[in-house]
Amino acid sequence: MSTENAPQSMYRSREGLGVWEHRGKVAAVGIGHGPTSRRWDGKPDTSLGAISLIALRRAIEDAGVDPGDIDGLVMDEKTTTGAFWPRGQELPWDVINAYNTTDAPLDGITQLSAEWILKNMPELAGNRFTMYGPGCMSNAIVVAAQAIGDGLAHTCLVLKAWHNLPGRYYQTGANADDAIPGTAALRSVWGAPACYGTAIQFAEYCRKYGKNHDMMAPFISNSRRNGLRFPEGYWAQHRPEEITTEDYKAARWIAKPANLFDNDIPIMCSAAYLFTTAERARHMKQKPVYILGHASSRGQARSFIPTLDEVEAECAESGRKLLEAAGITVDDVSFENLYDGFPQFHQFHMEGIRYRGIQPGEALDFYQTDISITGPNPVSPSGGNIGSGRSRFWMHTDCIQQIQHRAGERQVTGVEPVIGVSGGPMPTGGNFTCWSATPDY
């Protein structure tokens, strides 16, 4: 079975589309996570495929669904955090042969196809629909929601997994070569690391609005604190370390004004959700969390790095599109879980949707107020990537769990979690979802 990328028509990327036609008719019910690790140890039972099978089976069990009733699978085939199988290194045949394989030897190790999943989950014999939402969980969620609304599937697994291999981040491959192709050289010959573009936008933001790097400290501390309350996350599982204001200010620079804690940590991880129709969700084990709407941004930077003006315009448009799709105003939003990897663009997302009425240039002042899960203005209660490692899915898990009142120690108490928004990744290229406790809010 060949799996295609979702067509652009499944993404709501234009303004003026009105309320989502399937508002409240699609729900998330089950959640499953695989174990996290910093890097793969080379064993079959910790491979990308293995942790994804765990995540999928946990989501099915959590929802209380008969696997034979599942008829859809939406996921992202690409899984790299920046790590690629080293050139010339022998393939891990013991791991490859531990599973049912596809034509791609590294399937289940450094990539993950829908075909591999279905070959290794015989209980999904009723599956009749697969599709890729390439990029991250934010894409896959949007595609799965649209697919169910459109009737392409009625009970659909949504999966995103990431692999990470031994070795330092982005230090191998072409970056270690003496020469590179001319097209790549136009960017990389100056040696800017991944966080550089966001750091430039943040620097311009600080200049424009009279803010400074230290003002990010409360957000970073709050995010890690929330992440340490996320038992599925990397830091909670392996390194329960808070980040104090002093830690943040003293951290080494990566690309000033972005320091170590302005970057997330690449990890191996996998998460799955079970989506279904609102009608079917009523009969499942967990409380349904309804999708009121989704929206996507497809901004094009004029040149290499989106300018602050481009970022602010795009985020404002994304915010308007999401609220329009959901048929709500920002005053209806109980909490936000917009993307934070890199944390220096979290404020662009927040200001774009005008969370708690904040305007461009006000988010860093907002961070100096009570943004905790116990206050009236919770910011990133998931803790995001800073709180639990690079997954781009903690924010979505948290929205579902908060509204189900299953967020455990992270449960927000200063607001009633009725409406949550999540999404990302990039300010000029992301997918956003509005979640609700009721289908007809």
Place this chain on the structure above:
Amino acid sequence: MKQGVNPDDLTRPFWEAANEERLVIQNCTACDRLQHPPAETCSKCGSGAALEWKQMSGRGRIYHYGVVHDCPIRLLQEDQPFNCAVINLDEDPGIQMYSHLPGTPVDEVPVGAAVELVFDTAANGQKVPEWRVVTDN
């Protein structure tokens, strides 16, 4: 030291001009619009036939900068920390180029200052456009 550059089909005119110490940027004659990085077609009108390479004056301004302390490129790691600025071209401030700003002390970059084109030499001898802050004298 900068990594060497192996010009490919798309960027060969850019790199060949650099070796002659000229800066050329792709231009769509149908839209009268510059684009950089170059592409097979104009990002505005979609035309491939209307694309040409247009020589720039070699003047620009610093949009903003970062200081790279942890560079992923092996050959540049011995130069850390170093400035890495975004330059807006005078012909069209929407067009950006990167620069190490040779001659400007690390983290003492005058944002908004005028810069002029110079050239650096990469590991394999390829010349690379660079930018230097214009001083009054």
